Amino acid sequence: MAVVTSSPPAPTKRLLESESAGRRARNRLATVLMAACLLIAMLPLIWILWTVVSRGAGLLGDSTWWTNSQRGITSRRVGGGAYHAIVGTLVMALMTAVISVPIAIGTAIYLVEYGRGRFAKLVTFMVDVLTGIPSIVAALFIYALWVTAFGFQRVSFAVSLALVLLMVPVVVRSTEEMLRLVPRDLREASYALGVPRWKTIVKVVLPTAFSGIVTGIMLGLARVMGETAPLLILGPYTSSINLNPFDGNMAALPTFINQDRNNQALDPAFDRVWAAALTLILIVMVLSVLGRLLSRFGTVKK
Numbered sequence: 001m002a003v004v005t006s007s008p009p010a011p012t013k014r015l016l017e018s019e020s021a022g023r024r025a026r027n028r029l030a031t032v033l034m035a036a037c038l039l040i041a042m043l044p045l046i047w048i049l050w051t052v053v054s055r056g057a058g059l060l061g062d063s064t065w066w067t068n069s070q071r072g073i074t075s076r077r078v079g080g081g082a083y084h085a086i087v088g089t090l091v092m093a094l095m096t097a098v099i100s101v102p103i104a105i106g107t108a109i110y111l112v113e114y115g116r117g118r119f120a121k122l123v124t125f126m127v128d129v130l131t132g133i134p135s136i137v138a139a140l141f142i143y144a145l146w147v148t149a150f151g152f153q154r155v156s157f158a159v160s161l162a163l164v165l166l167m168v169p170v171v172v173r174s175t176e177e178m179l180r181l182v183p184r185d186l187r188e189a190s191y192a193l194g195v196p197r198w199k200t201i202v203k204v205v206l207p208t209a210f211s212g213i214v215t216g217i218m219l220g221l222a223r224v225m226g227e228t229a230p231l232l233i234l235g236p237y238t239s240s241i242n243l244n245p246f247d248g249n250m251a252a253l254p255t256f257i258n259q260d261r262n263n264q265a266l267d268p269a270f271d272r273v274w275a276a277a278l279t280l281i282l283i284v285m286v287l288s289v290l291g292r293l294l295s296r297f298g299t300v301k302k
Helices: 010-060 083-114 116-132 136-148 157-180 184-192 196-207 211-225 229-234 252-261 267-296
Strands: none
Touching: 010 267, 083 116, 083 157, 083 196, 083 211, 083 252, 083 267, 116 157, 136 157, 136 229, 157 211, 157 229, 184 196, 196 211, 211 267, 229 252, 252 267
């Protein structure tokens, strides 16, 4: 038996073709606009990276840049390295992570697993406030507390305290999102077996979201390692190597850059400024890339 198919009337067919052509035109227009926006956003980034790499890559190929400090090196003298600033940056970043990670993860666990009522809303509000706080405000707050109120000296540990205020909200938000992605069925299955809530969180929820939490921590570190205001206010620069964050001055890459910034008319100082900037970009980029790689494994396991 033959099946008879009827085609739409001519006016309706023309109307459908007109609507289809209009959708294709709008889609092409949107594609062109998005590509143009991407290009506009990428051009300054490419320009900055090209400028820093072209002007700062020369010193990075010298082994002394990674093994020597600037002790005894004047602005007019060629030589020295960024070892003291690299070590100082990593030491302060490590102290910041040691303090902020437990606080941030504990806060995220409370908000996701226990947070109810007004106190939870207050905690959420405070995290939102910290998310938008300028770095100089955090530095001035720690200065008023650490130096003015307690009478302590300006040391790199105080810098880490200021960086904690900047890192905590980043880690809280990323950890909170990863914990919310853990399937509710996993929690209910654990509760059905008689496992207490705290042990369920430690043994089930956190391991499930572990890689995503690590990604947030690394991105938070990448965010605070380039901050300059806390270093200028709380961490005086030194050209020597100092591994004690509680005594004496400690260098960091941002203050190393600022130290020679006023002497850019001198070629040695000019080269070191760009090389230090490139070194900081490379360190932050490595952390960001590692965070992106871990994000591929950061999806919650089913």
